[in-house]
Amino acid sequence: MIATNLIAAKAKRCTLNIAPAGCGKSATTDIVEMLTKGNSQKYTSLTLAGLMRIKDQLTDYSGHMIIDDLGAEKSLWSRTSTVTVLASLVHTHYVYKITQAGLLQITNFQGSASLNIQPVLMQSLVQDEDWIAVVRDKVLRYYHLVRPITPKDYIPKMQIDWGTDYKKVNPSIRKGKLWYQLIAIGLTQWSYARCLEHIPALLRASAALDGREQVQDEDYRLLIKLLKPMQLERYIVTSWGFEEGRNFQNNTYCILVELVSHGEPSLEIIAEDYKISPSTVERLIAAEPEWCYKKSNSPTRVCATDQSKKILNLCGANQKW
Secondary structure, eight states: OHHHHHHHHHTTOEEEEEOOTTSSHHHHHHHHHHHTTTOEEEESOOOHHHHHHHHHHHTTOOSEEEEOOGGGOOOHHHHHHHHHHHHHHHHHSOEEEEETTEEEEEOOOOOEEEEEEOGGGHHHHHHSHHIIIIIHHHEEEEEOOOOOSSOOSSOOOOOOOOOSOGGGSOOOOOOSHHHHHHHHHHTTTSOHHHHHHHHHHHHHHHHHHTTOSSOOHHHHHHHHHHTGGGGGHHHHEEESSSSSOEEEOHHHHHHHHHHHHHSSOBHHHHHHHHTOOHHHHHHHHHTOTTTEEEEOSSSOEEEEOHHHHHHHHHTTTTOOO
16 A cells, blocks of 8 residues: 555555555555655545645645544535545646636646555545546555554654656557456546556556666556555445446445454454454454355454455455566
């Protein structure tokens, strides 16, 4: 998750990190803030009204913006507005809007953004019209499935050479097996036209962070591994219409996090992670027979079905580095 956010920041993209509480979202963006060498700004939310107050600061801005926890903003409208405003600003590089408060004008915005959100809040986001109109094609959604088993109370000391400007890297080759593997991953979230924008930028950013001006096969292979979690969206967001009626399957997502983190967790472990009773866990497990089943040992454990194992492997849950 750290590597994905760093490459996306280098490529001037907007990233949405999705994971339950305690899975490392804040630690990730804290590390990204540290590694960007003070060229980051952290906010709890950022609406159009908020942009009005800092519009001069964001003109000609080239840094990284972090929204640590969208759940800190209690208003549903403010949460959605924060995502849509940053997605649009990062992608279009400008805002020119007349509001009741006056003229909002931001020009030559060349920054990037990382936003953290818990899966329980994704339902309201995917149901909003702005999900289709703005967010879906402009934001990289990273579905983090790993809960730290032995969490630490400190941020690891890390260093990175920020490299050269990714725009100085020569364009990548848009053909071959590795290229089409990346396109296949990107198409699970973006249109083909947007894949042709985001993927070359990410490839060039990977090379730039390594101090190169030429994209190599290792950049393709690295991105294929890093972006695999994007593919979970195809299975976790359901819909009964082409551009409406979307639902985020939060219970399914929470179960998958436990299966990836613990292997075959007991009912008690899951109950402790989500602060619910074991009987509630048992009921929720019974409602997801295509994803998991109960193994009546001592203690009773939850196991992944063959289908969920296949999807988790596709999403990179068990890949070796």
